[in-house]
Amino acid sequence: MNTIRSILAVSALLVILFTFILISFNPGYGLFSFGHPEEKSWRIALYKYYIENGANLSGGANIVTDIVFDLRGYDTLGEATVLFTAIAGALALLRRGGAK
């Protein structure tokens, strides 16, 4: 059982490494790699777009809430999931008459 698990873990690690190598040797990826001037202009274009059009896109005057709850809503969903999991773990360990 342990050998099967270790084989699975090593193969999963190899698949992840292989995917990263494949992505980073893709010729389209180098166009937006870190520090490339093209990438910098695209990054600036993105946040300028958010600042200029965020209020019309999502309707809130507070741009941070616009981004967190509308434009990047999946991030907030993940945060809520993390909070829920942390509280559930703490309550399962610490409840009255719980784990001795």
Add this chain to the structure above:
Amino acid sequence: MTRTFSRIVETVADFFLIFIIVFGIYIITHGHLTPGGGFQGGVVLAAGILLLLVAHGFSFARKIPEELLSDLEAIGGIAFILLASLGFGQSFFYNILWHEKLAFAEQVGRFFSGGAIPLMNLSVGLKVVAGITSGMFALSLFGGEES
């Protein structure tokens, strides 16, 4: 029954709890207009309840209904996901209340603007209040049960 602090501390904590709760509700409901939001306002409200817990001690912590807190947290999370899935015609997290002018669709800067964002702030605030309060009470009861 052992008293943690004197009656003066308890009275002052009860008095200032009102202002902390008003401030937290303001931060939650005005999250789309001013700095703040569901997470921040929820933590402010939970800090107010923590002040009550510190002032009143373990006798107060035993009176808390745990089922109500877990129900509130579940309602907050389910409401958040339902509000996000309202826009399934376009995509998940599509703000259909704002784009189709269904509700909360006044001019930007008014209170009833932002579409689903104020409702999401409310649900996340409810979730954070219930979660952090139940976590605090679990921790305090775990310390006080032995003595």
